[in-house]
Amino acid sequence: MSWARQFLIPSLVLSAALGLTWIVWDHERQATRHELLSQFDFALGDAVSRVDQRMATYQLMLRGVQSMFAATGTMDRARFRDYVGTLSLDPTFSGIQAIGIVEWVPASRRPGHVAEMRREGLTHYAIQPGGARDDYAPIIQREPYVGRNRSRIGFDTWADPARRNALERSRDSGMAAITGKLRLAVDQDDAAHPGFIMYLPIYARGQPQDNVAERRANLIGWVFASFHMRDIIASLYGEEPPGLTLAVYDGVEPSPASLMHRSSRAAAERQPPALSASEYLVVAGHDWTLTLSASDAYKARFGRHAEMVIALAGTGLSFLLALLAWLLVTGRGRAMRLASAMTRELREHEAELRIAAVAFDSLEPMMVTDAHAKILRVNSAFTECTGYTAGEIVGETPNILNSGRHNAAFFREMWETIQRDGGWQGEIWDRRKNGDIYPKWLTISAVLGEDGLVSHYVSTHHDITERKIAEDRIKELAFFDALTRLPNRTLLMDRLKQAITSSARSEACGALLFIDLDHFKTLNDTLGHDKGDLLLQQVAQRLAASVQENDTVARVGGDEFVVVLGTLSENRQEAARQTEALGEQIIAALGNPYQLDDIEYRTTASIGATVFRGHQASMDELLKQADLAMYKSKERGRNAMCFFDPDMQTVVVERAALEAGLRNAIEEDQFLLHYQAQVDGDRVTGVEALVRWQHPQRGIVPPAEFIPLAEETGLILALGNRVLEIACDQLARWSARPDMACLTIAVNVSAQQFRAPDFVDKVLAVIDRTGARPDRLKLELTESVLVDNVQDITEKMDALKAKGVVFSLDDFGIGYSSLSYLKLLPLDQLKIDRSFVRDVLVDPNDAAIARTIVALAQSLGLGVLAEGVETEAQRDFLAAAGCHAYQGYYFCRPLPIDGFEAFASGLETRQCVAE
Numbered sequence: 001m002s003w004a005r006q007f008l009i010p011s012l013v014l015s016a017a018l019g020l021t022w023i024v025w026d027h028e029r030q031a032t033r034h035e036l037l038s039q040f041d042f043a044l045g046d047a048v049s050r051v052d053q054r055m056a057t058y059q060l061m062l063r064g065v066q067s068m069f070a071a072t073g074t075m076d077r078a079r080f081r082d083y084v085g086t087l088s089l090d091p092t093f094s095g096i097q098a099i100g101i102v103e104w105v106p107a108s109r110r111p112g113h114v115a116e117m118r119r120e121g122l123t124h125y126a127i128q129p130g131g132a133r134d135d136y137a138p139i140i141q142r143e144p145y146v147g148r149n150r151s152r153i154g155f156d157t158w159a160d161p162a163r164r165n166a167l168e169r170s171r172d173s174g175m176a177a178i179t180g181k182l183r184l185a186v187d188q189d190d191a192a193h194p195g196f197i198m199y200l201p202i203y204a205r206g207q208p209q210d211n212v213a214e215r216r217a218n219l220i221g222w223v224f225a226s227f228h229m230r231d232i233i234a235s236l237y238g239e240e241p242p243g244l245t246l247a248v249y250d251g252v253e254p255s256p257a258s259l260m261h262r263s264s265r266a267a268a269e270r271q272p273p274a275l276s277a278s279e280y281l282v283v284a285g286h287d288w289t290l291t292l293s294a295s296d297a298y299k300a301r302f303g304r305h306a307e308m309v310i311a312l313a314g315t316g317l318s319f320l321l322a323l324l325a326w327l328l329v330t331g332r333g334r335a336m337r338l339a340s341a342m343t344r345e346l347r348e349h350e351a352e353l354r355i356a357a358v359a360f361d362s363l364e365p366m367m368v369t370d371a372h373a374k375i376l377r378v379n380s381a382f383t384e385c386t387g388y389t390a391g392e393i394v395g396e397t398p399n400i401l402n403s404g405r406h407n408a409a410f411f412r413e414m415w416e417t418i419q420r421d422g423g424w425q426g427e428i429w430d431r432r433k434n435g436d437i438y439p440k441w442l443t444i445s446a447v448l449g450e451d452g453l454v455s456h457y458v459s460t461h462h463d464i465t466e467r468k469i470a471e472d473r474i475k476e477l478a479f480f481d482a483l484t485r486l487p488n489r490t491l492l493m494d495r496l497k498q499a500i501t502s503s504a505r506s507e508a509c510g511a512l513l514f515i516d517l518d519h520f521k522t523l524n525d526t527l528g529h530d531k532g533d534l535l536l537q538q539v540a541q542r543l544a545a546s547v548q549e550n551d552t553v554a555r556v557g558g559d560e561f562v563v564v565l566g567t568l569s570e571n572r573q574e575a576a577r578q579t580e581a582l583g584e585q586i587i588a589a590l591g592n593p594y595q596l597d598d599i600e601y602r603t604t605a606s607i608g609a610t611v612f613r614g615h616q617a618s619m620d621e622l623l624k625q626a627d628l629a630m631y632k633s634k635e636r637g638r639n640a641m642c643f644f645d646p647d648m649q650t651v652v653v654e655r656a657a658l659e660a661g662l663r664n665a666i667e668e669d670q671f672l673l674h675y676q677a678q679v680d681g682d683r684v685t686g687v688e689a690l691v692r693w694q695h696p697q698r699g700i701v702p703p704a705e706f707i708p709l710a711e712e713t714g715l716i717l718a719l720g721n722r723v724l725e726i727a728c729d730q731l732a733r734w735s736a737r738p739d740m741a742c743l744t745i746a747v748n749v750s751a752q753q754f755r756a757p758d759f760v761d762k763v764l765a766v767i768d769r770t771g772a773r774p775d776r777l778k779l780e781l782t783e784s785v786l787v788d789n790v791q792d793i794t795e796k797m798d799a800l801k802a803k804g805v806v807f808s809l810d811d812f813g814i815g816y817s818s819l820s821y822l823k824l825l826p827l828d829q830l831k832i833d834r835s836f837v838r839d840v841l842v843d844p845n846d847a848a849i850a851r852t853i854v855a856l857a858q859s860l861g862l863g864v865l866a867e868g869v870e871t872e873a874q875r876d877f878l879a880a881a882g883c884h885a886y887q888g889y890y891f892c893r894p895l896p897i898d899g900f901e902a903f904a905s906g907l908e909t910r911q912c913v914a915e
């Protein structure tokens with residue numbers, strides 16, 4: 001409802017009620033006024049009537065006097081006095097000031113009249129005013145003859161025009177006549193109240209009076225009554241009528257001059273009258289005007305006082321009605337608004353439901369569960385996405401979608417968030433009905449019921465597989481080099497950071513290699529960028545193939561690559577050696593020919609390396625170090641590797657020097673053998689040949705310092721061959737000596753040596769060339785040999801065994817020997833590694849291992865020899881365990897041939913018996 005309508009009806013009601021109030025009020029006002037006017041008119045009529053009646057009474061009274069004189073024919077003053085005396089005139093009440101007799105005295109009778117009056121006792125009687133006139137009409141008597149009435153006897157009324165007029169009219173008409181307003185003769189005071197006189201003629205008795213002439217002729221005098229109008233009115237009303245002012249005017253024109261009397265003058269002059277009306281009155285042929293004025297006090301007397309009540313009550317009721325109407329109207333309006341709001345809410349709710357229905361059936365998979373996570377509803381997008389039909393999944397819990405990728409803590413945290421925040425969203429992996437696991441963006445919202453408790457959960461399951469793929473693609477673009485698919489600089493920095501962190505945690509060293517292809521620009525310039533790209537791709541493949549899975553190869557520039565090595569040795573120098581080994585491997589790999597389409601191409605690379613441990617250097621510093629080292633390699637003629645760290649460089653240099661020296665030593669035959677006795681019981685049964693490098697500057701160098709390098713560099717083949725030659729040569733020499741001919745010489749054979757295809761041939765060749773007895777030659781293999789092709793090993797061993805060569809398995813117990821090998825291989829002896837022997841008395845495990853090896857050897861029909869025996873107690877333990885062959889410092893240290901032979905000859909008594 002509009003604002004206008006809201007107030008229109010109440011306004012109309014108010015107007016109508018006020019209108020009705022006005023009508024009632026006006027009616028009441030009119031009635032009041034009507035009553036007032038009626039009362040006022042009545043009062044005026046009453047006043048007129050009273051005056052009129054009073055004046056008629058006066059007239060009647062005068063007629064009585066007239067009649068008396070008519071009866072007597074004379075105007076006897078004494079009788080008149082008696083008569084008036086009977087009237088008991090009181091001016092206060094009767095209104096008559098005086099009543100008297102005027103005698104008609106023509107001039108001719110004047111002297112006689114005066115004389116007669118004087119005779120009657122009025123000694124000073126004279127007609128006043130004096131002077132000679134045609135006629136006289138002097139007052140000869142005035143009753144009551146007291147006070148001022150005693151004066152002015154003889155006053156000639158004929159001489160006063162006003163009186164004369166009335167006298168003439170009275171004489172001629174025979175009727176009463178009154179004067180106009182005048183001052184009575186007795187009133188000498190100017191402030192005297194106005195008065196008037198009523199005359200009635202007295203004719204001579206028995207004379208005709210039928211016409212004016214007869215009446216004039218027979219006139220003898222008049223009776224009169226004088227009045228003060230004030231006294232008349234006072235006698236009529238006593239007190240002044242309350243609220244009313246009566247004024248009597250002489251004539252028909254009310255004016256101050258004609259005013260004869262006004263009751264309550266002061267009131268009339270103070271304020272204008274509320275009501276005023278005049279009435280004409282003819283008294284004795286003379287006009288008077290009576291004007292009656294009513295004051296507000298008079299009005300109040302007649303007012304019914306209901307107007308104000310009606311006005312107030314009506315107005316109040318009107319406003320009350322208007323208010324009621326407004327309440328009704330607005331109440332309806334409010335009801336309408338409420339209904340409208342409810343309708344709107346209902347429509348909105350319906351719209352929301354429609355929207356929800358449409359939304360629910362949108363392309364976004366959705367699920368609704370109850371408060372206990374039981375699935376109530378899923379939309380078609382959901383069934384399409386998961387592969388479950390609504391029938392299959394309704395009634396289940398969302399756990400049916402669990403992929404197993406998230407642990408219990410994940411779901412616990414999810415539900416805690418839902419309970420706390422009313423919802424959860426995040427990435428989650430779910431399983432489709434067909435088993436596919438896929439990523440989705442899950443949004444769960446708790447729906448609260450009217451009681452504030454969760455009634456449902458609504459979830460949307462947005463499949464983000466495509467997004468993931470896109471993200472992966474973006475990630476690939478962001479973190480990988482498009483040409484080589486290797487990590488780019490960004491990812492490199494991340495991996496390097498991880499490697500540094502890991503190094504700090506494990507204390508293992510890591511290394512950074514900066515690799516730059518030599519003369520790559522020339523390739524690009526000459527063969528074109530296509531070929532350059534092909535080369536880079538192949539280089540990337542070779543680098544990736546050169547490193548471990550946990551290491552990183554990245555392309556950081558056109559022809560620049562970086563390799564991050566992770567877990568190296570905790571020893572920096574060892575780590576440097578590992579790094580250098582990998583670097584050499586890379587240089588070798590990159591040095592192999594490339595096939596660039598139809599072109600075979602060769603190139604080299606320069607490598608700079610730096611070793612790090614923990615956070616000793618920042619990533620940028622490491623890259624700079626490797627870069628600087630790489631330039632050092634370039635300066636050194638390319639196709640080389642340099643370390644940034646001078647110490648490491650020293651290590652590498654030394655290693656290089658060692659390698660060079662080793663090569664030289666082989667060429668210059670700087671190796672010799674020391675021999676350590678092997679005893680059985682008290683009898684020396686043989687020796688183990690242990691190589692020594694007779695270094696020109698350093699003197700005797702132990703094998704631990706050069707055997708590993710010899711193995712890495714492949715020099716072990718030449719070295720091993722040389723050792724074999726020396727040993728066989730010695731065997732040949734001993735074979736000529738009966739005291740030594742029984743001794744065997746055990747020679748260490750490295751895995752690399754044994755794997756060499758020509759190993760058997762070379763051994764047999766040495767035996768042939770030296771003339772050694774093959775059955776005095778014992779080849780000590782390590783367990784690392786046995787991990788290779790068993791058939792190849794067996795064939796080689798069988799071939800040598802066929803010639804009489806003996807085999808011993810060295811360092812037994814520390815490797816990963818398969819017991820089945822022991823059965824298959826033609827072994828003669830197991831050697832208990834000295835690491836077990838060392839602690840055999842203190843470590844029960846080592847003791848148990850030693851016993852086991854002895855028992856194993858016995859069960860396989862093999863000999864067993866314990867090496868590293870340093871004490872008698874160790875020897876006794878081993879003997880008690882069943883091992884009777886020993887090697888160790890307890891018996892003999894490795895000695896040069898002279899020393900050993902001296903040692904051996906000293907044991908003659910120990911039954912070193914030649915066969």
Ligand SMILES: Nc1nc2c(ncn2[C@@H]2O[C@@H]3COP(=O)(O)O[C@H]4[C@@H](O)[C@H](n5cnc6c(=O)[nH]c(N)nc65)O[C@@H]4COP(=O)(O)O[C@H]3[C@H]2O)c(=O)[nH]1
Pocket residue numbers: 676688689690691692702703704707720723747748749750810811834867868869870887888889890894
């Ligand atoms: N602590 C202690 N050590 C004892 C005791 N008795 C002997 N040894 C040491 O134990 C090593 C035994 O040689 P291995 O186990 O074959 O271990 C050899 C062997 O693996 C290798 N080696 C030595 N000569 C050659 C060789 O000609 N060719 C190959 N391939 N390796 C060799 O070098 C290793 C070390 O040789 P060496 O330094 O001569 O060290 C020798 C020897 O001096 C003892 O009671 N206590």
